[in-house]
Amino acid sequence: MTKQNRKIIYLDHAAATALDPRVFAVMRPFLKSAFGNPSSLHRKGAEAKRAIEASRKIIANIIGARTEEIVFTSGGTESCNLAILGLTRKNAEIRNAEKRGSRPHIITTAIEHHAVLEPVRVLQKQGWRVTYLPVDKAGFISSDDLKKAIRQETVLASVMYVNNEIGTIQPIAEIGRIISRINIERLNKGLPAITFHTDACQAAGSLDLNVNRLQVDLMSVSASKICGPKGVGFLYVRRGVNIRPIIYGGGQERGFRSGTENVAGIVGLAKALELATMHRQRENKRLISLRDYLIERIKRSLPKVILNGPEIDYQPISSKSNGRRFLRIGSRLNRLPNNLNLTIPGVEGEALMLYLDAQGICVSTGSACTTGSTDVSHILTAIGRSEKQSKQSIRITLGKTTVKKDLDYMISVLLKTIKLIRNHR
Numbered sequence: 001m002t003k004q005n006r007k008i009i010y011l012d013h014a015a016a017t018a019l020d021p022r023v024f025a026v027m028r029p030f031l032k033s034a035f036g037n038p039s040s041l042h043r044k045g046a047e048a049k050r051a052i053e054a055s056r057k058i059i060a061n062i063i064g065a066r067t068e069e070i071v072f073t074s075g076g077t078e079s080c081n082l083a084i085l086g087l088t089r090k091n092a093e094i095r096n097a098e099k100r101g102s103r104p105h106i107i108t109t110a111i112e113h114h115a116v117l118e119p120v121r122v123l124q125k126q127g128w129r130v131t132y133l134p135v136d137k138a139g140f141i142s143s144d145d146l147k148k149a150i151r152q153e154t155v156l157a158s159v160m161y162v163n164n165e166i167g168t169i170q171p172i173a174e175i176g177r178i179i180s181r182i183n184i185e186r187l188n189k190g191l192p193a194i195t196f197h198t199d200a201c202q203a204a205g206s207l208d209l210n211v212n213r214l215q216v217d218l219m220s221v222s223a224s225k226i227c228g229p230k231g232v233g234f235l236y237v238r239r240g241v242n243i244r245p246i247i248y249g250g251g252q253e254r255g256f257r258s259g260t261e262n263v264a265g266i267v268g269l270a271k272a273l274e275l276a277t278m279h280r281q282r283e284n285k286r287l288i289s290l291r292d293y294l295i296e297r298i299k300r301s302l303p304k305v306i307l308n309g310p311e312i313d314y315q316p317i318s319s320k321s322n323g324r325r326f327l328r329i330g331s332r333l334n335r336l337p338n339n340l341n342l343t344i345p346g347v348e349g350e351a352l353m354l355y356l357d358a359q360g361i362c363v364s365t366g367s368a369c370t371t372g373s374t375d376v377s378h379i380l381t382a383i384g385r386s387e388k389q390s391k392q393s394i395r396i397t398l399g400k401t402t403v404k405k406d407l408d409y410m411i412s413v414l415l416k417t418i419k420l421i422r423n424h425r
């Protein structure tokens with residue numbers, strides 16, 4: 001086959017997903033005829049405004065929130081920044097007014113996305129104290145570490161729902177319960193509550209997003225990871241949680257996020273979330289069986305391969321699980337259905353990725369989110385991989401269009417390529 005007509009096998013769904021045609025269909029009018037500014041008072045404005053509010057309602061229903069608790073943003077990164085910087089700015093104002101001298105404290109994890117780590121680092125430079133919770137070899141934080149990290153001055157805890165590189169699903173509902181319980185004690189002692197934020201960007205396509213079951217106060221979601229458009233997302237802000245904006249201007253989104261709304265994007269985001277939620281159960285089952293097949297085949301041919309992240313132990317999916325099932329450490333349900341992250345001894349991940357790309361197969365060397373960076377992954381380091389092992393790692397993430405035949409082809413190319421690379425060293 002020639003380069004032009006060869007099929008591309010895309011296995012990097014943690015980085016980006018193809019826009020679902022049904023999502024594009026609902027976005028289309030707002031890219032063309034329905035172009036009005038939602039703030040305009042005439043009919044074209046009202047039309048756009050209606051579309052935004054209908055989308056807000058769809059999302060609020062799915063996540064168990066009130067419509068006024070949803071703030072549309074430009075994506076996951078902005079949502080995380082708004083959560084962290086918005087909350088801490090508001091808190092700093094309160095502390096100044098009350099002339100509290102002690103330094104405020106944030107808890108997060110060692111394996112967060114840069115969208116969380118970077119704003120936290122900025123705050124750290126400004127004098128905030130930060131605890132980065134360590135993770136075990138599968139990427140889980142421990143609830144004991146969390147409890148021990150909490151201080152009188154703790155203002156915010158930010159724990160990602162699903163890790164983007166190794167697919168670890170943190171027990172967010174359990175963490176939410178712990179923080180809620182501690183907040184009740186704090187209230188009795190006259191201490192301010194700890195606000196709980198979760199970066200749910202990788203979770204939104206596959207997992208429960210109900211903010212009450214999860215007991216989160218702030219939650220970040222991006223459309224681009226759930227077959228929606230890029231450059232749009234939302235932040236859930238629980239009523240009573242006070243944040244400041246980080247973008248000022250015309251006062252859109254109730255003042256929390258100024259700037260003319262991305263109407264088509266917002267409509268697409270709502271549709272994408274709706275579709276993901278509707279098909280979640282069946283699609284998760286399908287992806288788990290494809291993913292388990294893939295790892296089994298790879299392990300059979302390459303027994304020295306290390307699976308990074310939660311083990312896949314082929315436990316049957318229990319039917320009466322509901323919610324708590326994600327707590328069973330070591331269960332296949334603690335790993336995102338579509339994720340495999342492998343360390344292949346003796347094979348440079350970057351070389352492998354490029355060889356596979358030359359043959360029409362797209363995988364990742366870990367995080368594509370640090371533009372083109374070849375730095376060692378802070379996530380693989382946190383789970384105990386050496387620098388060498390980190391550089392010998394690739395991430396394979398399946399998605400809506402992935403079928404078994406593609407995986408068979410991928411495996412045959414992968415094995416041939418590994419042999420080639422090893423022989424050339």
Ligand SMILES: *Cc1c(COP(=O)(O)O)cnc(C)c1O
Nearest residue numbers: 075076077113115164201202222
């Ligand atoms: C992709 C991603 C983000 C950033 O979302 P953008 O929409 O690209 O800004 C943040 N956190 C996680 C876990 C992600 O996977």
